[in-house]
Structures are given as C-alpha cells and as structure tokens.
Amino acid sequence: MSNSSGWVVWVVWAALGSFCDAGWAGDRLLGFGAAESQAQRALEASYDALLDPADLERWMRTLSERPHHVGSAHGQANVDYLAGLFEQWGYQVRLARYDVLFPTPKRRRLRLLEPTSFEASLDEMPIAEDQSTASDEVLPPYNAFSPNGDVTAELVFVNYGVQEDYEQLERFGIDVAGKVVIARYGRAWRGIKPKLAADHGAIGTIIYSDPADDGYARGDVYPRGAFKHPSGVQRGSVMELPVFAGDVLTPGVAATGRARRLDVADSPVVAKIPVLPISYADAQPLLEALAGPVAPADWRGALPITYHLGPGPAKVRLEVEFNWDRVEARNVIATLPGRVIPDEWIMRGNHHDAWNHGAGDPISGLVALLAEAKAVAAQFPGPARTIVYAAWDAEEPGLIGSTEWVEEHARELTRKAVVYFNTDGSGRGFLRMGGSGTLQPFLAQIAADVVDPQTGVSVAERVAAWVKLNGSVKQQAELNERGVLRLAPLGSGSDYTPFLQHLGIASANLGFGGENAGGSYHSLYDTFAHYTRFGDPGFHYGVALAQVAGRATLRMANAEILPFDFSALADNIESYVDEIAELVEKLREDTLERNGMIDDGTFRLALDPREALGAPRREDPVPYLNFAPLHNAVAALTSASAAYGDAAAAGTLDDRRRTQLNQLLFKSERTLLDERGLRSRPWYRHQLYAPGYYTGYGAKTLPALREAIEQREFDAVDEAVRRIAGTLDNLTGTIESATKLWQVDAGN
C-alpha cells in the first residue's frame, strides 16, 4: 500500500539529533567503539561499492513484467525468482505459505437510472506507448472486501467521506440514510469511507479519484505526464484495518490449513455495504446529475461541473459480486545466520505482491531490498547478528502475508527480533522516515551519512532545508531551537504494523518521495514504463534507499551495544502528552463558544446562513481531566533515561552483562504493549502508536487516550491514563535494570 496521501502523514519526518553541529563523519557510530566504528565504516564503503542501479532496473523489469497479485501465475513466478536470487547469494531460503481469503470481482456494474441514463465503463484504457497496459491478466478495478450487493438509491456527494464531512452534511440537513454515497479518494484510509457511510445508514459507496487531487489539475496525465489518466482507477482494500490486520477469517492466529476460520459473514472487518472505485471519467456524469445545495467551496473538485450535494435526483444502481476464494499467500524468508549472536534477528522486509504490475508499489522498494541483500551477503566476515530478509505476499489486501507470519512465529519473534525495517513503494526527492522513538538518533546518524543523489548534500540536510522553507511553525521552531526534528510516529499502511503494533518490535519505515508525484498508484498504469520515466529514472534514489536501509541493517547487526535511545523516546512521549493537553483545551474552548452562540442566539449570524440550516445541538461541557499519573510516569521515565545515558557514558561492561543489556534494550519496546489491547480492537496492543480508528493511515499517539478525547468519551479517560502510565512505568523499570548492568567506577 503506502499511498501518496499516506506519505503526507509522515512528511513531518525525522531526527536531526545533535549531529547538526557535531559532524558525524569520521566520528563514532552509535553502538560502536572508536576502532569498531572505523571498521564498520570501511565495511559500509565496500557495501556501497556493490550497489548497482543496473541491477535494480533489471530486477524491476522482470518482477513488474506482468500482473502479480496474490494467487496469480506471475506472483508464483516472482516467488521462484526471488527465492532463486537469495539462494544464489548464499541465504537460507524458506517459503512461508498461508491459506488466505482473497475476493476477486465476478460482476461489477454501475448505472445512472434517473434523471438521465448512463452506464459506467469501469475499465481502464490500454495505452499504445506502454505495452504493459495491454495485458489480459489485469485484475479489474474493485475494492477488496466489499460485500456482494445490488442496491438502487438516490446519490449523495459526501466529499472525502470523513467524519467532519458528515457533520457538514448534517448542518445542511442532509441525511444519507438509505442512499448511495459518492466520495472522493484522499484524507483517510479508503476503508474508513464505507465504514462511516454505513454508520450513517448509507447502503452503498462509490469512491472516485477527483482530478483536483489526482489528475489533470495536478499535471499532465499519462502518457504525456505522470498524472491520472481519465479512465484510471485506484484499486484497494476496504477491510477495517484499524481493527486488525491480516487474513480476515483468522484474526490473531496464522492462516494455516488447520486454523479455525470465521465465516465471511461473521468477520468484523469485511465492509458492511457494497463499495466500488471508479475513474473521474465515470464519476462526472453521476456528479453532474446531482441537484440540491451547491457544495461548499472546499468540497468542489476540478471537474468542469457545478458540484451539488444531492440527494438525487440522480438515482443509481450499484451491483457487485465477488469470488470469495481462498488462495495461497507465499512469503520468501531469506536468512543469513549471525556469526556471534545468531539468536538476535535484524529483520528487513518489503512486500512483493501488487494490484497489477506494481512497478512503483511495491517493486521500487523491493529492488532496493534485493540490492541490499546481495551486497550484505558479499561482506566478510558475515554479520554478528542474524539478518532476515522477507518479501511479503498479500500485503495489498490487508498486510496479510506479514501478519500471518508474525502471528505464526509470535513467540520466537518476541524472544529474538531486535528490530524491523520496512520499505514499500519509493520514489525520489526527500528521505521520509517514521518509527519507534528509541530509533530516532540512530536513524538521524544514518541520514547524515548518506548523500542525496541530486543535490550532493546529505539526505538529512536536504530534509532540513525543506523544513526551513516549508515546515510547520512547530517543526521550524524545533529545528531552530534544538536542532531536532522528531521521527514521525507510525500509523499503518504497510507491513511494519504486525511487528510494531501487535508484537512490540521496534520498527521503522523508510522511503524517498516528494518529487515523483503522479497518479499511477494502484492503477493499470503503475508500470515499468511509468516508473522509469516519472518515478526514479536511473534508479539513483533506489540506490540511496539501499544505502539508508542497508546501513540500518548492518549497524544493528554489528553493534556492540544496540543503539536504542530512551531519552529521545521520553522526549517524544512528553510531546504527545502536551499535544493531548492542548487538544483538551481547544475542545473546551470550542464547546463553550458553540454552546454560547446557541444560548445568546448569535449562532445563525455567526455562520454562513446556508450552513446553519440544521439546528445546532448543545454539547456537554468538557470536564477537567486528570493527567497527573501520566505526567508522573513521563517524569520518572525521563530521569531514568538520563541516568541510563550517564551510566552508559561512564561505565564498562563484561561480555555477560553486555549480552544481558542488549536483551533488555531490544525487548524494551515490548513493555509498551498492554496485553488487553486497545478498546474495541485488542489486536492492536501498542500503547504509544496505532492507526486512527477513524482515519486509518495516520498515526494516533497514545491512542487510547487521544481517541477517547476526540470521541468525547470522557468517562474512558481515567482508565486510558492509568494503562498508559502503567506501560511507561514498566519501561522505566526496564531502563533502571539496564542502568544497573553498567559497572561505573566509584572514582568517576
């Protein structure tokens, strides 16, 4: 997955740490002594010399030659090809196979019945200049995990179909109950759109890409430019990923042959109402047939029509039916055993399945991973810790291959997995990183070491320069005052989710983007020809990505002391608590203001009269909330982290204690899990990071607390505060144990 709007969520990026003034080059690497740093840098130089853009191009050409969704013929050919490459380079290769539900379309039909008639084409046009688009193996546009359905009703335009859009419709007095809604792509994980539509009583959802967001209003369309062809459609899953990831029939357990399975009808994550994605060419006649109020200014897209909200007189019939088949998902797992500490695993993954040719998503990230694996295997001596490369299947329908593997190996991973580094579709421009707070200084040091192919400065400096010009006020202030940009927290949208949010394995997601905007995502046009013209011509950023992710893997694999940093984490947590306190204050003021307007009768004057048609409701005042346990837990964590830093700077370790310390360091992320999970979604156990229940891709930090407040469920706040504070106390205990392992000379 990892879509272009998903990128925007973590544009915030990364940690510049204190390296702005320090100048790392030639200095010690985090986790290494002085002599060992030199040896590691020499190893990285020989590693860099083996990265060849011609390899990336050749692998992409082969892997994206034909459509290769899970269960397809070319998907199987790619698995064999990948396994062959890893074997040739000396890896121990295993295929991990799961039996997973993967619906494919049997019947798709969409007609406008009134006031005029029109039948949507629902198909994407082949393009003469791009041979791939003529393939007869293409999976037609659909949303996986829509239920079967045949619904006829009046149409309502709901903008992006997110919560605030329904609040706006309510002010217009428009009810979507019993209607079919048409929403544009963007602003949230697509699965949220049918979920919210169904919550409001709608009986069907149509999703389209508006040219304002993804089409001619952004730039020339394919094949002249990179942007969405008028017939282009974004496919994608609409399962309720914020509830759990993986096979929809086997939540929490591996989808092996003997697993107990739910009936499709009982799976809580299959969408409740039929959903179909369409192109803007197909959407225009539907939107044009709507009457009712003119859409608010910020709801209007770039089609040459006046956007109306409806309902009706446009009436549509939407028919979808699917083959509810189980197919075999096949992950390729390639292992290079560690020389010294084989039971500590550094994990690095990218998915291999695509909706169709998938040159951008996911092959652009996968070819970087292959380049890394080839160059890593050529290093002598081999890595101290075990390195595991994974090419995941069935990511697109719901992070299925990775999640089933994680669920099958949960116990072993809990004991052995040090870290998981993920990539997915990647482009060119700016390094984007998100991840666990403990990894912030480590990743910042790497970003300072890798040179941007276009500008010649480090990839970190390039991001810093961007923030100085375009960053938010808060980002600029942090950069100026402290030389620090925070590592963005992870929400969801790619295969790090089961590692981080289900098992508590420290994770990061890495990629380049920002200068490869375009509309090929999940469409017929995500091809080799498109990617090599508009994505990353020459594969220079593919090589840069292999330099970043390869350093991350190799440094973790060889570090004497694992470079996890608790002070960075504590500082980030404190900022999350501050953000939530600000959120509460804002909510309190807004509520008082709204209720005050109702009481003194100025409400109608204060708003655009057209928006005030619906009667405003009085809201309960926001109570004063007790965050004291959280503040105390953060204070204790901060001082324990500082004490650990002092002990590590001054202390020494014998081999036995070093082994114990490294175990405590990488298992520290596990202490941030609560075994009971988040409310109404127990699969998600991490107390710091989760995808938003109502936003999907974007991260919610301290999710139990933040979402209770956002949903105005103030009764749930005390319990959320207590649980989060409890996990922070567990982490503080782990850090104190780690501090005691350092032997500090009393004379120091």
Ligand SMILES: [Zn+2]
């Ligand atoms: Zn992807």
